[in-house]
Amino acid sequence: EDKVVQSPLSLVVHEGDTVTLNCSYEVTNFRSLLWYKQEKKAPTFLFMLTSSGIEKKSGRLSSILDKKELFSILNITATQTGDSAVYLCAGAPGNAGNMLTFGGGTRLMVKP
Amino acid sequence: GAVVSQHPSWVICKSGTSVKIECRSLDFQATTMFWYRQFPKQSLMLMATSNEGSKATYEQGVEKDKFLINHASLTLSTLTVTSAHPEDSSFYICSARVTNTGELFFGEGSRLTVL
Numbered sequence: 001e002d003k004v005v006q007s008p009l010s011l012v013v014h015e016g017d018t019v020t021l022n023c024s025y026e027v028t029n030f031r032s033l034l035w036y037k038q039e040k041k042a043p044t045f046l047f048m049l050t051s052s053g054i055e056k057k058s059g060r061l062s063s064i065l066d067k068k069e070l071f072s073i074l075n076i077t078a079t080q081t082g083d084s085a086v087y088l089c090a091g092a093p094g095n096a097g098n099m100l101t102f103g104g105g106t107r108l109m110v111k112p
Numbered sequence: 113g114a115v116v117s118q119h120p121s122w123v124i125c126k127s128g129t130s131v132k133i134e135c136r137s138l139d140f141q142a143t144t145m146f147w148y149r150q151f152p153k154q155s156l157m158l159m160a161t162s163n164e165g166s167k168a169t170y171e172q173g174v175e176k177d178k179f180l181i182n183h184a185s186l187t188l189s190t191l192t193v194t195s196a197h198p199e200d201s202s203f204y205i206c207s208a209r210v211t212n213t214g215e216l217f218f219g220e221g222s223r224l225t226v227l
Contacts, residue, residue: 034216042118042205042221043156048213088155092216099146100207100216102155 002027004091006103014111017079021106024071027091033065033072034100036088043088046074079110114140116208118219125196126227132192133222135206141186142208146216147179150203159204162189196226 004025013019025033032050036043047056049065049072056063060079065072076083086107090100115138125131135145143164148156160181161169168181178200180192189208193200205221 036218042218045215045217048215099158099161101158104155
């Protein structure tokens with residue numbers, strides 16, 4: 001059975017701090033790892049990682065995938081209160097129409 | 113990014129009634145759409161995979177007759193919660209897969225409350 005595990009479960013930091021969110025996965029016929037940010041409604045897409053060792057960056061957020069060790073990290077530098085959200089990672093297989101297996105999420109709270 | 117529209121965003125209904133939720137890909141075609149359910153403070157749980165022109169594939173433990181899925185066109189999938197009960201109250205989210213890139217984009221979600 002496919003499994004995605006995120007850590008920590010929750011995290012409280014102050015503005016300006018840097019955080020690292022972890023995601024380990026066991027996905028049959030793994031194709032890609034996706035990161036989402038969820039605030040009050042549906043998740044919004046952040047990154048899709050397919051290749052190992054290549055960092056993807058968007059502003060203060062960056063992410064990298066290690067296909068040998070089966071994990072990914074999401075880094076957020078110079079955190080802001082607007083970064084407070086649940087961050088979800090999901091593993092996608094290369095078949096079955098890209099059905100995702102989600103991790104439990106990391107709840108990040110950034111205090112002023 | 114691609115836009116997925118979900119409607120209604122919020123619905124309250126009486127126990128025993130049926131509720132239909134629509135999921136539309138607005139600027140791309142989606143041969144595959146997914147329906148998720150999310151309980152408070154929990155992650156997304158895949159309910160079913162919806163393929164255009166064919167029957168949906170349901171995850172283990174999801175009742176097919178309870179949650180009817182129809183994917184009649186490349187831009188529309190619907191989820192009908194039949195004979196809804198209070199335990200069906202939840203946040204339902206759809207996503208659609210962009211064929212070329214494999215990225216998945218989510219609808220805004222529909223919060224169902226069954227009284």
